[in-house]
Amino acid sequence: xxxxxxxxxxxxxxxxxxxxxxxxxxxxxxxxxxxxxxxxxxxxxxxxxxxxxxxxxxxxxxxxxxxxxxxxxxxxxxxxxxxxxxxxxxxxxxxxxxxxxxxxxxxxxxxxxxxxxxxxxxxxxxx
Numbered sequence: 146x147x148x149x150x151x152x153x154x155x156x157x158x159x160x161x162x163x164x165x166x167x168x169x170x171x172x173x174x175x176x177x178x179x180x181x182x183x184x185x186x187x188x189x190x191x192x193x194x195x196x197x198x199x200x201x202x203x204x205x206x207x208x209x210x211x212x213x214x215x216x217x218x219x220x221x222x223x224x225x226x227x228x229x230x231x232x233x234x235x236x237x238x239x240x241x242x243x244x245x246x247x248x249x250x251x252x253x254x255x256x257x258x259x260x261x262x263x264x265x266x267x268x269x270x271x272x
Contacts, residue, residue: 151202158196165189169235170248219267223258227251
């Protein structure tokens with residue numbers, strides 16, 4: 146697959162990931178039963194699998210070693226943090242207060258990941 150096509154797929158799935166996370170977060174805040182719908186438990190995982198596959202494809206097609214790129218290491222660490230916080234926000238948080246704090250923190254980490262991707266800097270805005 147072409148690098149440009151993979152990049153477009155990657156960016157598109159990032160938008161879908163954010164939209165689905167925001168939607169599920171709002172439903173969590175409202176205690177909506179919609180959060181338990183079957184598609185809500187499947188579609189985000191399918192999208193995130195496409196997102197990860199496109200990222201790996203970009204590395205392969207671009208001949209990039211993520212261990213040699215500090216900004217990619219930062220994105221990976223950010224991703225793992227986002228996943229942990231997202232799980233806490235939508236599933237594992239024992240109280241609503243914990244889920245809300247995790248949701249807000251996950252959105253902050255998401256913004257950091259995007260900023261790192263755009264700037265290719267571990268600390269966006271510096272350097």
